[in-house]
Structures are given as structure tokens and as C-alpha cells.
Amino acid sequence: MSSEKPNLPLQDGASRRSFVKAFSAAVGANIVFGNLIPDGVVPVAMGQTPEPFSIPGKPGLTILNDRPLNAETAAHLLNDAITPASRLFVRNNGLPPMKVDADSWTLSIGGESVFNPKTYTLKDLKSKFENVDLALTLECGGNGRAEFYPPASGNQWTIGAVGCPVWNGIRLKDVLEDCGMKDDAVYIAYHSADRHLSQDPSKDAISRGVPISKAMEAESMIAWGMNGEPLPSHHGYPLRLVCGGWPGSTSGKWVKQIDIRNQVHDGTKMTGTAYRVPKYPVKAGATVPDEDMEIIESMPVKSLITFPQSGVEVNLGDSLKLNGHAWAGDYEVASLSLSNDFGQTWVEADLKKPVNRLAWQQWSGDVSFPKKGYYEVWARAVDSEGVSQPMLIPGWNPKGYLNNSCYRIAVYVV
């Protein structure tokens, strides 16, 4: 509510100017003293306005919340096999750090179960450890929340809080091994430079992590780049975690510290209903005791039709070519099927192998239609464990996580 509340760091003057211009348009007036707004500050009115606005560098994303900033991508804008930065969803729990200096940025490894606590500069990390580039699927645990009933609180993500860029960095395990872990190590926990919404410095906006077994996988990364460029400010510049296949919240942005813990991490958004689901199926709308909730680990099998866009017209007699992606958390997708009759019959699409473990997979297929009329084409993936996407909404949970129901598009045959 006050003008000193910053929100979003930007990296150069040109984008800052266009940003201010965009905001001026959004608040319906020139921003007085707009030229005095320091880099990284979003005008206060943006946190309150109902007017649509766009995020610079992210054309076409749907803004769900502007404080904290959250935005998702329409399915047809996710058609690239490797998601460009401009198409990757934005998820924030707090306010990004105001001033980021990559040259002085450090990452410290500590916690109860570390042998030798160490602090690395970004340069140390780049030179000391093997550099890796991996395509890893990042999906918000709440992607699909909008379809649950009764509704859950939180951002009403539909389908677009997912993407698969190539991340540039190092393996987390190499850094953990460089410091050494005691036998009682259980979990890693990140601490980041973003700020709690209340701006209370004693509170973390979010501090989550993963079990040691996940941290030690070859695809758990400390990343400084995306698609060969430095991380965009929205995505954690200059340093973040990427734990492919698990809820995006395990992939902390703006990471300053990683603790090796002798217990399951109990940081902000590790407890209560945050990123946790009931241990057993519950009736929709139920109140579930905390002790009956468990932390979400691997995300479930899921797919998207990214071409064509829903609502497409097809001439009778023509077949429709479709394509998209499928992913399955810690697993691989084994098959992708399409239906033009509300799931009564299915045809199998061509499905590619992932470019590396935990990358989403591309599929393509043809569907033909027997007569004119309204159709829906549904896509259904099955993972390497034989587990399928459900056609309707899966089990209700208090915060509306893990909706992996079949995606569908409308098709008019004329």
C-alpha cells in the first residue's frame, strides 16, 4: 500500500522503461514521477488494480495475481519442445529480492548434517563443478486447481503452470558431496533472498526442499541459466534449484543457502496444507487433520494438446493433426492416446523419448471425424508404471493440488 513496496527486479533500463510505460497504461494514467521509480519497483497501484496488464518479456501470459506475481501460459503458447523464457509460467510466494548482484552472490551449504559447511561464489560454482545442461519439466503443484470443487484457496491455475526449458548449471549432488554429508542426513532445505509478503524480515516467503535421495539424483540441479541465457529475474536470477518432476516449489529461486538437515525440513510451506495432500482419499470439502497430510513428491502423469488451439474448425473429410507434450513426474511416459468421442474409443499417438530423464516428451497424432458437428479431442497419457491420467478430476484435497485430468480441445467439423 505504500510506495516503497518493491515487487519485481528488472535487469536493464530499456525493459524498465517499457515496464513503467506498460504500468502507466494499466493504471489508466501516467505515473507521476515514473522516471524516478528505481529498477525493480512496481508502482503500488499495480498491486491493487483490476486492469489487465502484461509482464514485460512474457507476452500472452495470463496474470492470476499481481502481488505476489503469478501468471500462467495458455496451452497453445506452450507448443515449443523446449519452453522459451517468454512462455514459462511465473510463480511467486513472496516478493522477489530488490537488488541482485550476481558477482557478489554466494551460496552457502550448512545444516545439522553437513561435514564441512562451505560458501561458494557463483564463479566458484561455475569453475569447480561439471557444468550440465538438462531439459527438466517444472510444474506448479497447484496446476489445475481451478477445476476442483469445492474450490480451494490460492491461485486458480488452469493448465498452464508447466514448462520445460533447458537449465544450465551444475548437479546439486556434486556440491553436497564437496561438503560431505553425515550419516543422519535426511533432507535438503533451501533458503532464498525473496521476501515475505508482509516484508517481515524474520519470515521466509518460502523455504522448502527434497529428501536426500531426490537431491542426489543426476537431474537435481543448481542452475544459473535457462536456455543458454542467465536466469530471467522472474525465475530466480542469479541462482536457483531445479528438481525436475516434483512440485515447482521444491525448485527454490534466488537461492542463498542450502541446509543438509537431519530431519524432514520444517520451513515455510512445508507444513499444514501447503504442498501436502491427504494420506488417504477424502470426501470433497473434508477437513483433514495436519497429521493425516503428507508432502507431495513426484508429480502425476499428465499431458497437453498444444496444437491446434481449442475451437478449431476442420472440413469434413480432412484429418486433424495434433501435437503436444506429456510428462510423468519421476517416471517416463509410456503412451499417449487421443479420443474424439469423449473417451469411448482411443487411438495411440506417436510419442518421442525424452531428450533426457525428467524432460517432457513430444507426441503427435491424427484424428479423423465421421460426420459434421461438435467434437472434443481428449488426450490421455499413461506412465511407465502403467498409471493413466484420469478423464475427470482426481481426488479432492484441501488445497487443490495434483489435478492431472485429461486435457481436451473443442473441434468443429464443418
Added chain:
Amino acid sequence: MGLIGFLVFFASAAVLVATDEEGEEKTDPTSGMVIDEHWDLVRANCIVCHSTKGFTQIRLDRNNWEKIVRLMQEKNGLWPLGEMEPKILDYLEKNYGLTDEHHNPKIRRPLLD
């Protein structure tokens, strides 16, 4: 808090003038939230840290709105609301409550577009 409190008061006063001229229920042009009884309390207590989109994109019943208030108090530094609390819940239940018109859970609707 003093400065924020003053700004809240100032902004609320401006909104009241705007709606008096309209003569009927409106949404607040600055926040997009419904202007109704106790909106001033919501404004003063509930959108100090986060955007109003935390309200406008969701629908919850009174019980679940109360859970959100508790969560905000336990985790995020919201102060005790005292006698304002039932009034705030009245406002949220009435204007951001759960009714059948928002969703029929028994129907998976056609997409159409």
C-alpha cells in the same frame, strides 16, 4: 503502520465519494473488489501485504474464509481482528462466497471454444 493506516483511511474516503455519485453497488475502481458493507474493514486489514486478486479469483464458504483468516494470523503476521472479524467474514461470505452459480460439480461442461 501509522502511515499505512492513514493511506487506507484516505483511499477509503475517496472510494465512498465515488460510489455515492453512482448510487448503486459497484466495484472499487482501484482494487476490483465489490463495494459493500464492511469493505472498508477488508481494505484496512486484508490487503496490506497482498493483492486483492487473492480474493477476486476465489470463492469460499464462510468456514473456509475463517480458515484463511486463521492461516494469515498464524503464519503471515495478521493481527487479531476482534469485533471486526465477523463483519469481515460477513462481507467475504456475501460477496466472495460459494454458490451454485459459480460451479456445478456434477456437470463437466462442454468446452464450446
